Amino acid sequence: MSVINIEEPNVVIREKRLGTINAFTGTASEIVQKSEAGTLKDAKRKFSQCLGCNAQQAFCQLSMIKDVAVINHAPIGCAGEFSDFNFTFRVEQEKRNLPEDIGRYFSTNIQEKDTVFGATKKLEETIHIAYERVKPRAIFVTTSCASGIIGEDIESVVEKASKELGIPVVTCSCEGFRSKVWTTGFDAAYHTVLRGIVKPPTKKTNKINVVNFWGSHVFDEIFERFGYEAQYIMPFASIEELEHCSEAAATIHICPSLSTYMGAGLSQLYDVPEITAPPAYGIDGTDGWLRALGKVLGKEDVAEELIREGHEKYVPEINKLKERFKGKRAYVTAGAAHGQALIHLLRELGFDVVGASVFHHDPIYDSGDRNMDVLAHAVSTYGDVKDYRVCNKQSCELVNALIRSKPDFIMARHGGMTLWGAKLGIPTLLIGDEQFGIGYKGALNYARRIDETLDSIEFIKNFSKHASNPYTEWWLTQEPGYFQNGGKGCGCREGA
Numbered sequence: 001m002s003v004i005n006i007e008e009p010n011v012v013i014r015e016k017r018l019g020t021i022n023a024f025t026g027t028a029s030e031i032v033q034k035s036e037a038g039t040l041k042d043a044k045r046k047f048s049q050c051l052g053c054n055a056q057q058a059f060c061q062l063s064m065i066k067d068v069a070v071i072n073h074a075p076i077g078c079a080g081e082f083s084d085f086n087f088t089f090r091v092e093q094e095k096r097n098l099p100e101d102i103g104r105y106f107s108t109n110i111q112e113k114d115t116v117f118g119a120t121k122k123l124e125e126t127i128h129i130a131y132e133r134v135k136p137r138a139i140f141v142t143t144s145c146a147s148g149i150i151g152e153d154i155e156s157v158v159e160k161a162s163k164e165l166g167i168p169v170v171t172c173s174c175e176g177f178r179s180k181v182w183t184t185g186f187d188a189a190y191h192t193v194l195r196g197i198v199k200p201p202t203k204k205t206n207k208i209n210v211v212n213f214w215g216s217h218v219f220d221e222i223f224e225r226f227g228y229e230a231q232y233i234m235p236f237a238s239i240e241e242l243e244h245c246s247e248a249a250a251t252i253h254i255c256p257s258l259s260t261y262m263g264a265g266l267s268q269l270y271d272v273p274e275i276t277a278p279p280a281y282g283i284d285g286t287d288g289w290l291r292a293l294g295k296v297l298g299k300e301d302v303a304e305e306l307i308r309e310g311h312e313k314y315v316p317e318i319n320k321l322k323e324r325f326k327g328k329r330a331y332v333t334a335g336a337a338h339g340q341a342l343i344h345l346l347r348e349l350g351f352d353v354v355g356a357s358v359f360h361h362d363p364i365y366d367s368g369d370r371n372m373d374v375l376a377h378a379v380s381t382y383g384d385v386k387d388y389r390v391c392n393k394q395s396c397e398l399v400n401a402l403i404r405s406k407p408d409f410i411m412a413r414h415g416g417m418t419l420w421g422a423k424l425g426i427p428t429l430l431i432g433d434e435q436f437g438i439g440y441k442g443a444l445n446y447a448r449r450i451d452e453t454l455d456s457i458e459f460i461k462n463f464s465k466h467a468s469n470p471y472t473e474w475w476l477t478q479e480p481g482y483f484q485n486g487g488k489g490c491g492c493r494e495g496a
């Protein structure tokens, strides 16, 4: 179990806290066994085609809290994600019938001379400008490689500003170079909120924290049956709601990779119990998750009722669709725990999951509870996945793995990966809303969408005839994990 220490301004990075890795080639059972034994080691990748920045993941969680301003203490180039998240913020507001508001994002625009003379003055001014312009309930200051390298004393600036303005002004240490695992950025955002926003509880409420991105509100109906209410955090929560999330009856995860730190933090600091069963994906997964939730809430009878109703209502149609998927080969590419949940779901729908490329691997979560291990659960229920890779979105590896696995269908979680399905003539499904697949209804949702996706086979095959491939013949004959083992050269036509 990790110890969550909110006295420290910086979150301990995932590599150190959880032993997280970015590169692995083997089988699913091998990675599960090594994770349990504590012998998992990161392969040394000698070439990376691309990398994510953990500052972006921190921003992803902080930027859509309803009444805050976020200041990126960085050169303007680090603010590339402002437009992406502003767009998501607007779209998701519309979906929720909320008044439209733009993201309140600011950059201190650190320039070359600031790296010599310091930029704390600029930061002080930007905090005051942000406060005057948007009157936020809290201000978060996210850091960058530049502010980290020049050793800015951000803590004293935010402390002073917080006293002057009478609102929390909190640093989020998420310099890109701090961690090779971009999901450390989620932890940095939760550390910031636990440290600077969440208050000790004064009472218990009937709320259940759902730590999520900005998914649909599928938990409302489920929790209502138990007599509880969903509190979705952190996007679209207000500062007041976050202050009181310590008073909740429980915390649930839609993806432990996302929220392991927040769940453990609320549990360790304020005794909010975490539901440590794998998330509710697939029939079997939903049964287990409902039973775990019922147990924590002391309402096992309600859980059994929901299981009975769910089976009666959804399983017959799922079984009909399963007949159409029998013998089909599937490939999954997604974030770690979510990808593992998708493996579980696809197997339950009758697919032969021939391979997976997930973006990182956490051998353990912050709770230290092995029950949360989604992959171990998938392997013990449905058997091994022969070609299981940890590949932090290196398209070159994915392309080679797909060419070798020859799947009939790809399930992807991130937009940048789906184009390879189309280029290679393989029907590919991308689901942006992770809550779309939750529960029995979610399993049926997926079965229907997969069925439609498989129907696109002729279109995709035609499309692939006209698609170009940037990789050389040489690269296409290498093992997908070539660079994990010290290979040289990048394999694309420009740089081979």
Ligand code: SF4
Pocket: 053, 054, 055, 056, 074, 077, 078, 143, 144, 145, 146, 174, 175, 176, 177
């Ligand atoms: S923080 Fe560092 S890694 Fe992240 S965008 Fe800025 S320069 Fe790049």
